[in-house]
Amino acid sequence: MNKKMLRKSAHHIFLLILLALSGCSIGQAVQPWEKESLARPEMTFEGDQLDTRYTEHIYSSKEGASGGAGVGGGGCGCN
Amino acid sequence: MTSVSTTRSTILGTTLLAAALSLPSLQSAYADAAPERGVVSLKYLDYQDSQSVLGNSITDTVSGASSGGSSLSSGYGSQDRIGVHAGSVMALIPVAGVWSVGTTYTSDSVSGASPTYHSSGLTTMKDLRRAVDVQLTRYFSRGRLSLGTGYSSESDYISRVLSLEGSVDTVDKNTRFTLGGSLNDDSINPVSKPTIDEKKEIVSGLIGVTKVMTKQDIIQFNLGYSNGSGYFTDPYKSEDNRPRHRNSMTALARWNHHFDDNGTDGTARLSYRYYLDTFGIRAHTLDAEYVQPLRNGWAVTPLLRLYTQNEADFYLAVSAAEKLDPTRQRVHAAADIYYTEDQRLSAFGALTLGLKVSKQLNQDWLVDVKYERYEQRSEWSVSSGDDKGIAPFSARSIQVGLSRAL
Numbered sequence: 001m002n003k004k005m006l007r008k009s010a011h012h013i014f015l016l017i018l019l020a021l022s023g024c025s026i027g028q029a030v031q032p033w034e035k036e037s038l039a040r041p042e043m044t045f046e047g048d049q050l051d052t053r054y055t056e057h058i059y060s061s062k063e064g065a066s067g068g069a070g071v072g073g074g075g076c077g078c079n
Numbered sequence: 080m081t082s083v084s085t086t087r088s089t090i091l092g093t094t095l096l097a098a099a100l101s102l103p104s105l106q107s108a109y110a111d112a113a114p115e116r117g118v119v120s121l122k123y124l125d126y127q128d129s130q131s132v133l134g135n136s137i138t139d140t141v142s143g144a145s146s147g148g149s150s151l152s153s154g155y156g157s158q159d160r161i162g163v164h165a166g167s168v169m170a171l172i173p174v175a176g177v178w179s180v181g182t183t184y185t186s187d188s189v190s191g192a193s194p195t196y197h198s199s200g201l202t203t204m205k206d207l208r209r210a211v212d213v214q215l216t217r218y219f220s221r222g223r224l225s226l227g228t229g230y231s232s233e234s235d236y237i238s239r240v241l242s243l244e245g246s247v248d249t250v251d252k253n254t255r256f257t258l259g260g261s262l263n264d265d266s267i268n269p270v271s272k273p274t275i276d277e278k279k280e281i282v283s284g285l286i287g288v289t290k291v292m293t294k295q296d297i298i299q300f301n302l303g304y305s306n307g308s309g310y311f312t313d314p315y316k317s318e319d320n321r322p323r324h325r326n327s328m329t330a331l332a333r334w335n336h337h338f339d340d341n342g343t344d345g346t347a348r349l350s351y352r353y354y355l356d357t358f359g360i361r362a363h364t365l366d367a368e369y370v371q372p373l374r375n376g377w378a379v380t381p382l383l384r385l386y387t388q389n390e391a392d393f394y395l396a397v398s399a400a401e402k403l404d405p406t407r408q409r410v411h412a413a414a415d416i417y418y419t420e421d422q423r424l425s426a427f428g429a430l431t432l433g434l435k436v437s438k439q440l441n442q443d444w445l446v447d448v449k450y451e452r453y454e455q456r457s458e459w460s461v462s463s464g465d466d467k468g469i470a471p472f473s474a475r476s477i478q479v480g481l482s483r484a485l
Contacts, residue, residue: 009328009355029251029253030251030253030291030292030293030294032251032252034294035291035294036294037294037295037337037339038291038294038295038297038337040337040346042335042337042346042348042370043297043335043337043346044335045289045297045299045333045335047348048447048480049120049169049183050120050122050167050169050183050480051122051435051447051449051478051480053167053183053185054122054124054165054167054476054478055451058126058163058474058476059386062128062423062453062455062472062474063362063386063388063423063429063455064354064356064358064360064362064388064391064423064424065327065329065352065354065356065360065362065364065386065388066354067283067303067305067327067329067354068301068303068329068330068331068352068354069301069331070244070259070285070301071242071244071259071260071261071283071284071285071303072212072227072229072240072241072242072244072259072261073229073240073261076208076231076233076236076238077233077235077236077267077269
């Protein structure tokens with residue numbers, strides 16, 4: 001896979017996301033006092049951070065793919 | 080009529096006011112204001128992986144202890160490979176109402192046997208990795224800015240990372256835009272090859288949108304790009320020479336749904352990631368977990384993960400001769416510029432099943448235990464290029480955590 005293909009795929013996915021988001025905007029906005037369920041820890045995307053770190057570290061050292069959720073993870077010379 | 084409508088609007092007004100007054104606690108939890116309380120967490124990991132030994136690969140140079148086999152890989156013998164014991168401590172401290180400082184320290188002891196090509200040619204290894212990172216975050220009424228740095232050290236590998244991430248919320252706080260970037264600067268000095276003194280630099284960027292869809296649904300899309308240059312070859316593998324550039328892209332979609340209506344009070348968490356890179360690897364990852372709160376602070380979370388990837392463009396599959404006799408390692412053709420026999424760059428699929436049990440002891444203390452079982456097989460790849468010569472690989476991990484709000 002060359003850089004051109006990579007860029008093209010990135011472009012397509014970005015357009016898809018824009019399309020999805022514009023479609024999602026239809027509907028009634030959720031009001032602040034309706035956010036009780038959304039405030040639960042399991043409804044956030046962060047989750048258990050130490051758990052996530054271990055899990056991502058294991059997968060990135062045993063599989064070809066990695067990343068996607070955030071920036072700033074450290075590298076390793078994993079065996 | 081006028082008085083009735085006035086009364087109605089007064090009632091409505093009072094209801095809204097009451098709702099608004101009860102708001103801060105809810106809003107601060109969702110809107111990511113500076114944390115009101117700090118938290119300290121400890122977590123311990125015990126990890127062990129193993130690989131099936133195909134009937135004719137008894138000539139491997141080092142044999143690990145038998146793991147007793149696994150139910151998923153019956154029909155083969157199974158040998159332990161790499162084991163990891165890791166401990167982490169994390170602290171998050173709020174400062175002056177609008178700042179927070181977070182730090183994590185991890186110590187990682189790794190030992191066992193690792194293949195030098197495909198799933199054969201084992202060599203033993205032992206290493207200790209120590210990593211520390213710090214994040215400083217400033218919270219604003221409609222957003223936040225985070226600066227992070229990290230350092231990780233092994234006997235043969237040092238990694239330094241610097242990151243910056245910012246996010247902005249819309250006025251109704253139902254949509255959040257996130258932009259982040261990071262810079263990795265790694266040094267590689269393999270113990271067994273002192274002549275190698277190499278570097279690897281990776282610049283990454285991420286753009287994301289998080290959106291509240293309904294009072295029970297929240298979704299997120301992230302798009303990541305990473306540009307890496309330097310030494311990507313694995314110095315401990317034989318027949319391994321990889322390009323000095325590796326650019327990758329990820330698209331991640333996540334969806335959390337809370338079941339308010341059916342009385343279960345559970346939360347489903349789904350995510351899908353697409354990955355592609357200039358090595359030619361394309362991978363799909365699907366994650367699903369369900370958090371079910373029970374009585375007295377208990378919660379159980381079963382989880383499932385499905386993964387598949389195709390092989391790198393320069394991956395050399397097990398040859399017919401090597402299949403018969405694993406000591407007869409395949410040698411790259413003279414015309415090959417890049418080549419690898421690393422099973423992690425072959426085509427395979429993987430399945431993880433797990434269960435997490437947690438208990439909120441009181442307002443301050445939380446304990447949790449998690450067990451996961453992982454299985455990787457070449458025939459589970461959705462691509463056609465699966466390498467039948469690679470033996471099934473499996474792992475199990477146990478995590479134990481303790482957390483205290485300050």
